[in-house]
Amino acid sequence: MIELAQVALNAGDRPLLEDLDARFEPGEFVAVLGRNGAGKTTLLRAVAGLHPLARGEIRIDGSSVAVLMPAERALCVALVASDDVLFEALRVRDVVAIGRFPHHRWWQWHERPDDEAAVGRALEAVGIGSFAQRFFATLSSGERQRVWIALGLAQDTPVLLLDEPTSHLDVRVAHDILKLLRAQANEGKAVVCALHDLNEAAAYADRIALLGEGRLLAADSPEVVFGGDLVERAYGIVMERVRLPDGSLRLFTRNGAGGRVADANDQNC
Amino acid sequence: MLIAALAAAAAASVLIGGSALTPHDVVGALLHPKAASVANTIVWQLRMPRVCIAAVVGASLALCGALLQGMLRNPLVDPYLTGVSAGSAAAIAIAVLAGVSAALTPAIGFVAGLAAALLVATLARRGTGIDANRLILAGVSLSTLFAAIVTLAIVRAQSNDYASAIVAWLAGSMAGRGWHDLAATAPYVAGGLLLALFAVAPLNALRVGDLRARSVGVDVDRAQWTILAGSSLLAASSVVLAGMVGFIGLIVPHLGRRFVGSDAKMLVPACIFIGATLCMLADAVCRSVVAPAELPIGVLLAFIGVPAFLYLYLRGA
Numbered sequence: 245m246i247e248l249a250q251v252a253l254n255a256g257d258r259p260l261l262e263d264l265d266a267r268f269e270p271g272e273f274v275a276v277l278g279r280n281g282a283g284k285t286t287l288l289r290a291v292a293g294l295h296p297l298a299r300g301e302i303r304i305d306g307s308s309v310a311v312l313m314p315a316e317r318a319l320c321v322a323l324v325a326s327d328d329v330l331f332e333a334l335r336v337r338d339v340v341a342i343g344r345f346p347h348h349r350w351w352q353w354h355e356r357p358d359d360e361a362a363v364g365r366a367l368e369a370v371g372i373g374s375f376a377q378r379f380f381a382t383l384s385s386g387e388r389q390r391v392w393i394a395l396g397l398a399q400d401t402p403v404l405l406l407d408e409p410t411s412h413l414d415v416r417v418a419h420d421i422l423k424l425l426r427a428q429a430n431e432g433k434a435v436v437c438a439l440h441d442l443n444e445a446a447a448y449a450d451r452i453a454l455l456g457e458g459r460l461l462a463a464d465s466p467e468v469v470f471g472g473d474l475v476e477r478a479y480g481i482v483m484e485r486v487r488l489p490d491g492s493l494r495l496f497t498r499n500g501a502g503g504r505v506a507d508a509n510d511q512n513c
Numbered sequence: 514m515l516i517a518a519l520a521a522a523a524a525a526s527v528l529i530g531g532s533a534l535t536p537h538d539v540v541g542a543l544l545h546p547k548a549a550s551v552a553n554t555i556v557w558q559l560r561m562p563r564v565c566i567a568a569v570v571g572a573s574l575a576l577c578g579a580l581l582q583g584m585l586r587n588p589l590v591d592p593y594l595t596g597v598s599a600g601s602a603a604a605i606a607i608a609v610l611a612g613v614s615a616a617l618t619p620a621i622g623f624v625a626g627l628a629a630a631l632l633v634a635t636l637a638r639r640g641t642g643i644d645a646n647r648l649i650l651a652g653v654s655l656s657t658l659f660a661a662i663v664t665l666a667i668v669r670a671q672s673n674d675y676a677s678a679i680v681a682w683l684a685g686s687m688a689g690r691g692w693h694d695l696a697a698t699a700p701y702v703a704g705g706l707l708l709a710l711f712a713v714a715p716l717n718a719l720r721v722g723d724l725r726a727r728s729v730g731v732d733v734d735r736a737q738w739t740i741l742a743g744s745s746l747l748a749a750s751s752v753v754l755a756g757m758v759g760f761i762g763l764i765v766p767h768l769g770r771r772f773v774g775s776d777a778k779m780l781v782p783a784c785i786f787i788g789a790t791l792c793m794l795a796d797a798v799c800r801s802v803v804a805p806a807e808l809p810i811g812v813l814l815a816f817i818g819v820p821a822f823l824y825l826y827l828r829g830a
Binding site for chain 1: 714721727
């Protein structure tokens with residue numbers, strides 16, 4: 245379980261988010277939404293122990309993230325980032341195998357059978373088993389994104405954080421990835437995922453954590469978060485709400501010149 | 514194959530030399546180390562220490578290069594980025610000019626080299642870790658400054674002997690080095706090697722970037738300091754043993770990657786073997802081709818190694 249207690253986060257010297265109180269449970273898929281610059285990436289990195297807290301505490305299964313050693317933290321939480329850095333000509337399988345690092349002591353250089361199994365499962369789960377031996381540099385941006393997700397899965401942690409995992413993915417692959425994350429949550433992981441697409445979040449997430457106005461505006465079901473005016477407050481734009489035959493809500497921006505809501509966050513675009 | 518190449522290079526290095534010893538003489542000396550003979554003295558007091566020093570220098574510089582290129586994710590980095598060799602060179606140049614006893618210059622070079630590395634690391638520090646760009650800029654800047662000090666010392670040298678001594682050291686040579694030099698640097702080489710072994714696993718994870726490395730549990734700051742400390746010890750020891758030997762630290766990691774790929778578990782041992790082999794062969798050539806004089810090893814490696822490497826690399830690209 246992830247608990248945030250009175251968390252405040254800064255971007256450099258600038259306050260970014262304040263008074264964050266939330267819990268993310270095992271078996272739950274939470275989508276983090278908000279405008280560019282709202283603090284989604286910073287929040288995920290803070291939960292992963294990779295960004296300092298200005299105030300407050302983040303606990304994973306009762307242990308404060310700040311006091312965990314790096315390897316201990318990496319056994320609890322995996323962060324799938326969206327930047328694209330690679331120096332060496334590495335094969336896909338070698339990249340994914342790096343996710344097994346926290347499961348080894350410094351002298352354990354060899355790959356064990358459970359490492360091989362974890363890497364194989366991760367490759368198959370994201371549908372890239374067939375190009376495990378390809379060089380990473382030969383992949384498309386969407387395929388690379390899947391490799392990063394596989395690396396996070398190979399880490400085999402109870403908490404999985406993903407920063408915009410469906411960016412660069414076509415609609416079919418995005419659907420497959422979100423279905424995979426839904427399945428990971430169903431198997432007991434706590435999955436927290438920053439997304440841009442509101443309707444992807446509505447379709448797959450149990451709850452939505454909506455960031456805006458420098459704080460957590462809501463952490464509730466899609467029905468509750470999308471039902472009121474919170475999305476307008478967070479994004480500064482009026483949304484049309486459409487109810488699907490199954491009763492779920494979907495949101496779309498309004499076409500035309502009308503409907504833009506002016507707000508104090510405009511300079512954050 | 515690499516082990517066989519190393520063994521062959523070692524054997525060739527012991528067999529080759531300025532003195533005319535037959536293979537039978539050499540083998541006899543190796544099998545009877547306590548026998549009193551000219552061959553024994555040549556083999557055990559002159560050639561064997563040189564062979565061992567060449568192996569240690571080559572292995573150390575190649576390992577340094579692999580560690581730093583992996584840490585900084587930059588294929589153009591060489592072991593002297595940390596300022597070790599330039600700092601040593603400047604201190605030794607000043608010591609020679611000041612008439613300090615030649616027996617003290619290796620120790621002066623070693624301490625100065627480590628001090629220069631510490632200064633570079635301090636300038637490159639950001640928070641608890643190292644900033645890669647700052648490290649490169651600080652290393653290059655300070656190396657340039659120290660090189661200017663060396664040039665000034667050569668210009669100001671009042672006799673050609675002083676200038677020649679400084680230049681000879683800069684060109685790289687193992688002439689006059691023996692078992693006592695190897696023994697003096699052994700603890701530091703061992704320390705550098707041990708730190709390198711600690712760094713192998715983090716080095717693999719660093720290939721996917723600092724953020725992902727931290728995410729999989731690498732203490733990136735500690736890994737960076739470990740690599741810097743290990744490579745400084747290895748580079749400083751090499752400088753004491755052989756002066757400035759270029760090429761090996763920059764090029765051998767590339768050769769290693771061509772043979773075994775970039776997995777540090779394979780690359781680190783490969784670089785050690787390839788570096789040792791190259792340096793032993795080069796030293797053997799240096800002391801035999803213009804015997805009784807010697808070619809500076811750095812010059813030989815540059816003239817032969819660079820074209821050979823470029824041919825192999827560009828042909829394979």
